[in-house]
Amino acid sequence: MKPWFIKRFSQGIAGEFARKIETMLAVQKQDGVFRCPVLITPSIHVCIHEILGCTYVDARRHLFLGSKALELIMFSFDQLNPDKGQDISCFDLETGSRNFVHKARDIMISDIKNPPSLTELSRMVGVNKTTLNQCFRKVYGVTVFNFLRTFRLEESKRLLQAGNRSVMEVAFEVGYAQQKTFSKEFKKYFGDTPSTFTRNYRQDTGNKRAKRLRRPF
Incomplete structure (x- = not known):
């Protein structure tokens, strides 16, 4: 990231975190780009998965990927922030x-x-369940249960696309005790049953591969 972007992004940050950012920005880089190693946390992993699985096109794709890039920056800054973890109101999102x-x-x-x-x-996170659900909805736009359901289905889609597991194996791996329930939820979310989705995906992948092979050199 360019230093000017980090400075603009970090406006309004105070305390030790702000001083840490200024110290890092003061280090001159040969190519003029700011870099900072971070751990790949589950949150970052999900964000990367959402970026790689983006299906939007045109302006919507640009907006979606831009928002996810900012989310990655936020998760990275969380790891650098020595003040992280203070007890602050969950509704003061800034x-x-x-x-x-x-x-x-x-x-x-x-x-x-x-x-x-x-x-x-x-x-486990130190709040009552009402507060957790309210704050979770404010941050992610859905309840805790609906977030988990969506994540399970998105992960099941990725596993089916990998092609090395049966529908039943995928259902169990993402937390469904019964394949029938999984198939019903999958169709409701994606519009096709897991079997139909897998068949169409393989057929579409095969057609794309065949087109590439037919291209003249």
Whole structure:
């Protein structure tokens, strides 16, 4: 990232975090680009997965990818922020107060086969379940349950596209006890049953490969 962008993005940040950013920006880079190593957390992994799986086109694609790029920057800054984890109101979204919401998401997606209940999850992040659900909806636009459901279905789509698992295996891997329930939820979300989706995906992939092979050199 260019230093001018980081300076603009970090406007309004105060305290030790701001001083840390200024110190890093003061280090001259040969190519003039700011770099900072970060750990690939579950949140970052999901964001990258959403970028790679983007199906939008035209202006919507540009907006979607731009928003995800900013989300990656936010997750990266979280790892650099020494003040992260302070007890701040979850509705003051400009002060980095979404920490326990992101923590709840990370806990859920780290084990989608056996996620904790809402009561257990709220206890793990230190708030009551009503507060967790309200703040989760404010940050992500959906309830905790609907977020988990969507994540499971998106992950099942990726596994089916990989082509090395049966529908039943995928259903169990993403946390569905019964294949029938999984197929019903998958069709409701994607418009096709898992079997139809897999068949169409393989056929479409095969057609694209054949077209590439027929291209003249």
